[in-house]
């Protein structure tokens with residue numbers, strides 16, 4: 268099958284606040300606004316941003332744990348909203364999730380073996396022998412001894428519990444795993460082990476990941492592409508190396524500046540972003556980042572900046588750093604002529620994840 272494994276088009280989620288019986292307009296939390304991206308098989312897209320930026324809501328929308336207000340999610344070109352019941356079940360097998368807190372996401376009364384095989388047994392009956400063989404195989408895949416299959420989650424360390432969560436996610440042989448802050452509750456040394464495990468599984472099994480994190484050090488280690496979200500919108504989406512080498516959006520720049528620097532001799536070029544994230548119930552007009560942006564101009568308060576494709580394959584929403592007039596003069600990604608790339612952008616409102624291989 269050609270084309271991206273996952274394509275997200277203009278995904279939007281608003282949560283109404285209260286019933287509003289006597290009010291003409293009901294206030295809404297604008298959790299996700301017009302988010303589009305695509306993910307190729309075997310790639311990792313990281314979604315980053317401060318707490319409350321909408322990244323976890325995107326994960327919930329992709330998993331159909333909540334319905335979108337608008338927009339589409341396509342897997343292998345098929346719109347998930349249009350799938351019939353049996354097709355939806357098959358689709359669910361293909362996308363699995365790993366959660367931040369392995370302890371609260373695992374049933375404390377089930378053994379490791381039961382936790383791992385439970386998703387498969389929702390689809391098919393397994394004999395005891397098949398169950399044990401599957402559990403042993405998956406435990407080995409995540410670097411644990413098969414002898415641990417009879418242990419309860421409380422008898423495992425934090426790192427082992429997260430490995431168990433990954434083994435459970437692998438049990439249905441998914442094409443895509445969404446990892447929501449999957450290593451943020453772990454010690455740094457255990458984090459590194461889990462990240463290396465994910466990279467290894469990706470290489471061996473060709474799994475795509477959507478990796479949601481606030482930790483840019485982790486993202487730099489694992490991502491192929493990075494989407495930076497601010498107050499529900501993507502403000503920059505770029506190949507990982509390019510993003511860290513040259514952040515373009517002022518918010519991306521500030522996030523990278525705020526990340527801990529392992530080298531004490533490295534001097535920060537930019538000040539970390541100051542102030543609080545505004546309320547998603549009443550976001551600022553124009554560019555929502557303008558109250559915190561050191562580069563803001565008058566236009567930023569009036570007009571929402573569009574996401575503009577840049578010469579190196581990234582897209583950026585900023586009137587100052589990615590003005591439409593300037594970007595339209597630039598050639599786009601290698602191998603794609605500028606008019607074609609812009610036409611694709613305009614017609615499909617699609618981000619260029621995976622196009623520039």
Ligand code: SF4
Pocket residue numbers: 516517518554555556557558560561562563564567572584585586587588
């Ligand atoms: Fe800053 Fe204006 Fe760019 Fe928004 S559009 S990031 S406020 S310069």
